[in-house]
Amino acid sequence: MTTHQDGNAGGESATARTVSVDVVVVGAGTSGCYAAATIADAGYDVVVVERKDETEAGHIACGDALKGASDFPDAIPKSQLEPAFTNTDVDHGRFEIPQEDTVLEIPVPGELAVIDRWEYGRCLIEGASDSGVEFHYDTVVQDVRQDDSGRVTGVKAMRKGDPVTYEGDMVIDGAGALSILQDKTDLEDATFDTNVQYSQFCSAYREIIEVDEPVEWDDALVFKPTERSAGYLWYFPRTDTEINAGLGFQMNEEPMELVDDLKRDLQGRSEFEGAEVQDKLGAALPTRRPYDSAVAPGFMAVGDAAGHVNPTTGGGIAGAAYAGTYAAEQAIEAIESGRTDDEAALWEYNERVMDHFGARYAALDVYNIFTTAYDVDDLMALLAALPGEKLAEALYGGSTSIGLGLKLKMAVKSIGHLGTIRDLYQTKKAADRLLDHYESYPSERSGFESWQRERDSIMDDIYEVTGAEPKY
Ligand SMILES: Cc1cc2nc3c(=O)[nH]c(=O)nc-3n(C[C@H](O)[C@H](O)[C@H](O)COP(=O)(O)OP(=O)(O)OC[C@H]3O[C@@H](n4cnc5c(N)ncnc54)[C@H](O)[C@@H]3O)c2cc1C
Numbered sequence: 001m002t003t004h005q006d007g008n009a010g011g012e013s014a015t016a017r018t019v020s021v022d023v024v025v026v027g028a029g030t031s032g033c034y035a036a037a038t039i040a041d042a043g044y045d046v047v048v049v050e051r052k053d054e055t056e057a058g059h060i061a062c063g064d065a066l067k068g069a070s071d072f073p074d075a076i077p078k079s080q081l082e083p084a085f086t087n088t089d090v091d092h093g094r095f096e097i098p099q100e101d102t103v104l105e106i107p108v109p110g111e112l113a114v115i116d117r118w119e120y121g122r123c124l125i126e127g128a129s130d131s132g133v134e135f136h137y138d139t140v141v142q143d144v145r146q147d148d149s150g151r152v153t154g155v156k157a158m159r160k161g162d163p164v165t166y167e168g169d170m171v172i173d174g175a176g177a178l179s180i181l182q183d184k185t186d187l188e189d190a191t192f193d194t195n196v197q198y199s200q201f202c203s204a205y206r207e208i209i210e211v212d213e214p215v216e217w218d219d220a221l222v223f224k225p226t227e228r229s230a231g232y233l234w235y236f237p238r239t240d241t242e243i244n245a246g247l248g249f250q251m252n253e254e255p256m257e258l259v260d261d262l263k264r265d266l267q268g269r270s271e272f273e274g275a276e277v278q279d280k281l282g283a284a285l286p287t288r289r290p291y292d293s294a295v296a297p298g299f300m301a302v303g304d305a306a307g308h309v310n311p312t313t314g315g316g317i318a319g320a321a322y323a324g325t326y327a328a329e330q331a332i333e334a335i336e337s338g339r340t341d342d343e344a345a346l347w348e349y350n351e352r353v354m355d356h357f358g359a360r361y362a363a364l365d366v367y368n369i370f371t372t373a374y375d376v377d378d379l380m381a382l383l384a385a386l387p388g389e390k391l392a393e394a395l396y397g398g399s400t401s402i403g404l405g406l407k408l409k410m411a412v413k414s415i416g417h418l419g420t421i422r423d424l425y426q427t428k429k430a431a432d433r434l435l436d437h438y439e440s441y442p443s444e445r446s447g448f449e450s451w452q453r454e455r456d457s458i459m460d461d462i463y464e465v466t467g468a469e470p471k472y
Pocket residue numbers: 026027028029030031032049050051052057058060061062063064065066067139140141142174175176177179180204205206246282283284285302303304305309314315316317318320
C-alpha cells in the first residue's frame with residue numbers, strides 16, 4: 001500500500017492524501033470482508049474503507065438468522081465465525097396467522113444458526129485482518145473517481161474530517177443497500193444495473209430483547225404477518241432469553257410506524273412481559289431481484305449493494321459472503337490479465353452469482369410481486385391451506401411442485417379464495433419460466449441485451465397475470 005500527499009490530484013485541496021492499492025473495498029460488512037480477505041489471500045494490496053469507527057464496525061441491523069454457514073467460502077471459514085453462534089438448535093419456522101387462528105410449523109432446510117450479529121461482525125473483520133487486510137475506519141466515501149473513458153479509478157472519502165483519495169485497479173462496492181457509490185458513478189455506458197428504486201427495498205427495524213423466563217419456541221424462527229400484506233414481524237431466539245424482534249415493510253407501501261407497531265405486538269405477547277430492550281437498529285434492505293449486471297469498468301458491486309438478498313425472507317448474509325468472494329476472484333483474474341477496465345473480463349462474476357443463487361432469488365421475487373396485488377386476508381387463508389414442506393420449498397427454493405391432490409386439498413380448505421389460488425398457479429408457472437430463463441444467463445457480455453429483452457417480456461406476463469404494478 002502506498003500513501004502520499006497529493007498536491008492537486010482531481011482538483012483536491014493541497015493537503016489531500018492519496019492511498020494507492022490494488023483493490024479498494026468500500027464497506028466492512030459481510031460482502032466487503034469476504035472480498036477483501038480473498039484478495040489479500042492472493043497476495044494483493046487491499047484496503048477496506050468503513051464509515052463507522054472501529055468499535056461500531058460490524059454492528060449492523062439484522063434479524064441475526066444465519067443460514068448455510070456450514071459451507072461459507074474458505075477466505076473466512078466457519079470456525080472463525082462460530083464464536084458468534086448463540087443458538088444452533090433452530091430447525092423450523094413457526095408461522096403465526098392470527099387471521100386464520102393458525103400456527104404453521106415449517107421445516108427450515110439446511111443448517112441455521114441465530115447469531116450475536118455484532119460479535120459476528122467483529123469475527124469477520126478479525127478474519128479479514130488475519131489475511132492481511134487493512135481497515136480504515138471513520139472514513140466516509142463521498143464520491144467516485146472515473147477517468148475520461150468512464151473507468152472507475154478510486155473513491156474520495158473524508159477520514160476523521162480530512163480528505164483522502166483511494167485509488168486502485170478495481171473498486172468493489174460493498175457499501176450495502178442504496179449505496180452512495182452508485183449515485184456518484186456515471187454508469188450510462190456500462191451494463192451495470194441502474195434500474196434501482198426505493199420501492200424495491202424494504203425498511204426494517206429490530207430490537208434485541210432480554211426476557212426473564214425462557215421462551216418455549218427457542219428452536220424456531222417465529223414469523224407473523226404485519227397488518228398489511230407486504231410486511232412481516234419476526235421473533236428470532238438468540239438464546240432462550242435473548243430475542244431478536246423486528247419487522248419490515250416494502251417501501252412501495254404506506255409507511256409503517258415500525259417502532260410503535262413492534263411495541264404493540266410485544267405488548268400483546270405474555271412472554272415479553274417485563275422484558276428489557278438491549279439494542280435498537282433499523283436499516284433498508286433490497287427485496288428485489290439481483291442486479292442484472294453488477295460490473296462496470298474498474299467497478300463491481302457485491303451483497304446488498306447489488307441486490308443479493310433472498311427477497312422473500314430478507315436473508316442476505318450468505319449471498320453477501322459468496323458475492324464478495326466471487327467478485328474478488330474475478331478482480332484478481334482481471335488484474336493478472338491487465339483487463340480491469342474491460343466488462344467482458346469481469347463478466348464471469350455476474351454469471352457465478354446468477355448460477356449460485358441469483359436465478360433463484362429472481363424467481364422468488366415473483367411471489368413478492370404477487371403478494372403486493374392481493375388482499376392480506378386472502379393470502380393468509382391461502383398460506384394456512386398450504387402444507388409446511390411446500391411452503392419451505394417455495395420460501396427457499398424459488399419453485400415448488402403442486403400436485404393434483406394438493407390442489408384439491410387447498411381448494412377445499414380455502415373455499416372463497418379460489419380466484420387467488422388460480423392466480424397463484426398462473427404466477428407459479430410464470431416464476432418457473434423466469435427461473436429457466438435466469439438459468440441461461442449469458443456466459444458472455446455480448447448476449448446480455450437479448451437476454452434482458454426476453455426477461456422483460458416474461459416480466460410483462462407476470463404483471464399481467466398478477467395484476468401487480470410493474471416493479472422494474
Ligand atoms: C433489519 C434487518 C434484518 C435482517 N435480517 C437478516 C437475517 O436475519 N439474516 C440474513 O441473512 N440477513 C438479514 N438481513 C440482511 C443482511 O443484514 C444483509 O443482506 C447483509 O448484511 C449484507 O451485507 P453487506 O456486506 O452487503 O452490507 P452491510 O452489512 O450493510 O455492510 C455495508 C457496510 O458499508 C458501510 N458503508 C456504507 N456506506 C458507506 C460509505 N459511504 N463509506 C464507507 N462505508 C460505508 C456500512 O457502514 C457497513 O459497514 C437483514 C437486514 C436488515 C436491515
